[in-house]
Each structure stands twice: as C-alpha cells, then as structure tokens.
Amino acid sequence: MRIHCKVVAIAVGFGVFLLVYFFGGNGGADEPPPKEVGGDRQLEEVGRSPPSLLVEYVGSDAVAKLARKSATGVGERRRPEEVMHLAVVACGKRLDETLTMLKSALLFSLKKIKFHIFAEDSLAPEFEERLNQWPQSVSARFQYSIYPISFSVGDAEEWKKLFKPCAAQRLFLPIILKDVDSLLYVDTDVLFLRPMDDIWMFLKSFNGSQLAAMAPEHEVSKIGWYSRFARHPFYGVTGVNSGVMLMNLTRIRRTLFKSSLIAGGLLWEDLLHPLHQKYKNHITWGDQDLLNIIFHYNPEHLYIFPCQWNYRPDHCMYGSNCKGAEQEGVSILHGNRGVYHDDKQPAFKVVYDAIHNVSTGGKNIYIYIFGQKFVSILLYQTKTNLNLKNKLWSNF
Numbered sequence: 001m002r003i004h005c006k007v008v009a010i011a012v013g014f015g016v017f018l019l020v021y022f023f024g025g026n027g028g029a030d031e032p033p034p035k036e037v038g039g040d041r042q043l044e045e046v047g048r049s050p051p052s053l054l055v056e057y058v059g060s061d062a063v064a065k066l067a068r069k070s071a072t073g074v075g076e077r078r079r080p081e082e083v084m085h086l087a088v089v090a091c092g093k094r095l096d097e098t099l100t101m102l103k104s105a106l107l108f109s110l111k112k113i114k115f116h117i118f119a120e121d122s123l124a125p126e127f128e129e130r131l132n133q134w135p136q137s138v139s140a141r142f143q144y145s146i147y148p149i150s151f152s153v154g155d156a157e158e159w160k161k162l163f164k165p166c167a168a169q170r171l172f173l174p175i176i177l178k179d180v181d182s183l184l185y186v187d188t189d190v191l192f193l194r195p196m197d198d199i200w201m202f203l204k205s206f207n208g209s210q211l212a213a214m215a216p217e218h219e220v221s222k223i224g225w226y227s228r229f230a231r232h233p234f235y236g237v238t239g240v241n242s243g244v245m246l247m248n249l250t251r252i253r254r255t256l257f258k259s260s261l262i263a264g265g266l267l268w269e270d271l272l273h274p275l276h277q278k279y280k281n282h283i284t285w286g287d288q289d290l291l292n293i294i295f296h297y298n299p300e301h302l303y304i305f306p307c308q309w310n311y312r313p314d315h316c317m318y319g320s321n322c323k324g325a326e327q328e329g330v331s332i333l334h335g336n337r338g339v340y341h342d343d344k345q346p347a348f349k350v351v352y353d354a355i356h357n358v359s360t361g362g363k364n365i366y367i368y369i370f371g372q373k374f375v376s377i378l379l380y381q382t383k384t385n386l387n388l389k390n391k392l393w394s395n396f
Contacts, residue, residue: 083143084109084200085183087116087173091149091166094188095126097340100356102131104192106141107355111197115144116177118169124148147176154273162276162286170242171287174252175269181250187243189340191333191355198331199309202246206303211251212295213303214240215310219321231282232289233260233296240295240302242288243334244310258297310334313345 086105090098098117105113117127124146131144149166151159152175162168170185177183182203184196202213217239218224226239234240256265261274275290283289295302307315307322311330315322333352339345340352 083112083114084196085114085116085177085180086196087118087170087177087183087185088188089118089149089166089169090123090127090188091120091160091164095123095130096356098127098188099130100352101186101188101190101192102142103358104355105196106138107358108192108194109141109196111200113142113196115142116173116180116183117144117146118149118166119146120149120166150176152176153269154276159276162280164286168287170245171272171290174247174249177249178253182246182248185242185245185247186332187334187336189335189338190244191335191351192331193329193333193351194331199244199246199305202303202305203248206248209300210303211248211255211301213246213305214242214291215244215305215307217241218314219307219323223318223321226292229284230289230292232279232293234289234292235295235299235302236304239292240288240304241310241312241334242291243312243336244332245291246303246305255301257294257301259294260297308332313337313339313348316345 086102088098088101102115119127127144127146131139149160149169150156151168151172159168160166167187173183173185182200184199206213216236217226219238221227221237224238226234227237230239252268256267257271258265259271259275261271261278266274271294272290275293279290279293306324308324308328308331310332311322311325312334313336315325320326333348335345335348335352337344339348341349343349
C-alpha cells in the first residue's frame with residue numbers, strides 16, 4: 001500500500017495533541033459574554049477548568065505521561081497579558097478557507113487574538129457578517145479589523161497580480177500596521193493544530209538582530225525548488241516558505257536592509273518597489289521570492305523554525321522529509337496546491353474537513369468549542385473520515 005503523506009505525522013499528531021491539550025485544561029464553557037467597545041470586542045480573561053471527559057480516551061501509560069507533561073506546560077501559560085496578532089490576506093474565493101483557518105486558531109489558542117483581515121471590497125461585508133454570527137463564548141476570545149487591499153508604493157495592479165491575487169499584500173504589513181509591534185502572517189490555506197501561543201513564543205527566541213521567522217522551503221536540496229530552478233538569489237540552501245511568517249514589525253520598520261541595489265542600506269518601505277523592478281522578470285513565486293532575495297542579503301535577520309510549523313504536501317510527496325513532524329506531530333498544516341479541496345492528499349483533506357465542518361451557528365456544536373463535548377466531536381469526525389479514506393489509500 002502506497003501512502004503519499006505520513007498519516008502518523010498529521011492525523012496521529014493531531015489526535016494526540018487534542019487529547020493532551022484538552023486534558024491539560026482548555027475547557028471554559030462558562031465564559032462571560034463579551035463587552036462591546038467602539039466596534040472591537042473587548043478581550044477578557046476567561047477562567048478555565050480542566051475537563052474530565054478525556055480520561056476515558058487516554059489508553060496507555062505513555063499517552064498519560066504525555067498528557068500530564070502537557071498539562072504542566074499549559075498551566076504555565078494560563079495568565080497571558082498580551083494579545084497575539086494574526087494577519088491574513090483573502091481575495092477571490094477564499095472566504096470559507098480563511099474562516100476555517102481563523103476557527104482553527106481559536107480552537108486551540110490560550111491567549112486572545114486580534115485578527116487583521118485584508119480583503120477585497122466584495123469580501124469585507126461577508127467576513128463581517130460571518131464573524132459577527134459566531135457565539136458570544138467564542139467572540140469573547142478575539143477582536144478583528146478588516147482592511148482594504150492597498151499598496152503604498154509602485155503600481156497597485158502590478159502588485160496585486162504578482163503571484164496569487166493579493167498575496168503581495170503581506171510585504172506591506174510593516175508599513176500599514178504601524179501600531180502593531182509583532183505579528184504572525186499566515187496564508188488562507190493554513191490550519192493550526194496546536195496553540196498559536198507556541199509559535200508566538202518564538203519571538204522570545206529571536207536574538208538582537210533577528211526580526212522575522214520562516215520555515216525552509218524544503219528539507220532536501222536535491223529535490224528543492226529553489227536549489228534546482230531559481231534564477232535569483234535566495235536564502236540558504238533551499239530557500240524559505242513565506243506561508244507562515246512571524247514578524248517583529250517594529251524591528252523591520254527600523255532596520256536598514258542590505259541589497260544589490262545600492263551600496264548602503266534601505267528601509268523596508270524604500271526597498272520593496274526597486275527590488276521588484278529589478279527582479280520581476282526572474283521570479284516565479286512572487287512575494288515569496290522577494291522575501292528570499294531580501295534575506296539572502298540579510299541572513300542575520302532571519303530566524304528559522306522547524307518544518308512542522310509549516311508542513312506542506314512537499315514534505316511527503318517524495319517520501320517523508322520532515323523529521324520534526326514524524327517525532328512531534330504537525331504543528332501547523334499548510335495545504336497549498338489546493339489539497340484541501342481534492343483527493344490528491346487525503347490526509348490533508350481529512351483534517352481540513354474536520355475543522356471546517358464544526359458549525360459556527362450558535363445553536364449547533366460550535367457552542368461546545370471550549371467545552372468538554374467539542375473534543376469528542378472533532379476526534380470522532382476525524383477518525384471516521386480517516387477510516388473512509390483508508391479505502392482510497394488501499395488502491396495506491
């Protein structure tokens with residue numbers, strides 16, 4: 001039997017984390033309603049008590065020990081003072097995919113989150129309508145702002161069509177979000193399988209010069225895209241993937257970046273347009289290529305986090321080549337290549353469907369999202385879908 005992607009790395013890692021995470025105390029069904037302040041939801045500390053429902057699911061000493069270890073770690077993070085910032089850019093038919101990503105962030109995260117949603121004019125009212133329908137127990141955990149697509153330098157239409165619609169917007173986040181210190185950017189096709197808090201903690205691992213973090217584009221240079229085909233400079237041996245990008249925006253705004261453009265350094269806002277003009281006939285992946293060029297000349301400013309924080313089909317299409325995911329499970333699932341919406345990579349689609357199908361209607365199962373019933377619902381749905389997909393895998 002041939003399985004294109006490691007089910008153990010994705011499904012089991014996902015399932016085990018659900019066990020230990022909820023066993024460790026992500027309850028909180030009795031949350032107070034949110035307070036409305038100036039159109040943004042006021043974030044409040046919400047008390048949590050560890051649910052007992054999962055005791056029956058812990059079927060081995062090893063898993064029980066892992067659960068106790070996780071519970072200790074979660075307890076240490078129960079008194080957050082800061083709000084995490086999460087940005088996404090959505091154009092075209094990306095509404096449902098984006099909402100599923102936002103939902104996954106809320107399922108597991110401990111701190112409150114401020115969503116920064118950049119969307120086409122036609123999508124903005126739809127985002128607002130859908131988010132405002134989420135139950136109060138959920139809306140108490142996040143704020144959101146919706147912004148139009150805008151590019152402060154160069155030709156806006158040219159930027160918009162650089163790669164996928166509007167993807168280049170991420171390059172302008174440090175310029176637009178001037179009041180935000182740090183931010184996690186993710187593509188719409190990303191799913192969180194553990195708390196956003198954990199990747200947010202990488203900010204504390206930055207040294208004095210690092211201002212952004214990404215994962216490698218590939219783990220093996222001989223089958224990596226950049227190492228084989230790139231016609232421009234790129235970071236390191238295999239390049240980096242910008243689908244999950246952690247940024248200290250304050251540092252980015254203050255830094256002078258080296259480049260091949262001039263002898264001295266340039267501020268981020270002054271660098272983007274001339275860099276694009278120089279390399280626009282040599283880049284394939286748009287804004288990601290420009291980021292690779294920037295950090296090729298400024299490697300000291302980039303922090304590299306492990307592949308399980310941006311796990312993509314590329315990590316298992318040619319054999320498994322993300323050891324961190326095999327050992328620790330997948331932390332963030334990145335379903336590029338459209339794999340959430342076809343059957344080319346069944347394991348990816350199973351996880352997406354399980355999260356997507358959790359209703360956001362106030363009268364449906366989403367009301368259990370932070371309670372004891374949610375984990376059993378999601379685990380049951382995932383297990384059922386995996387069993388169905390096994391029939392497909394047996395044909396490979």
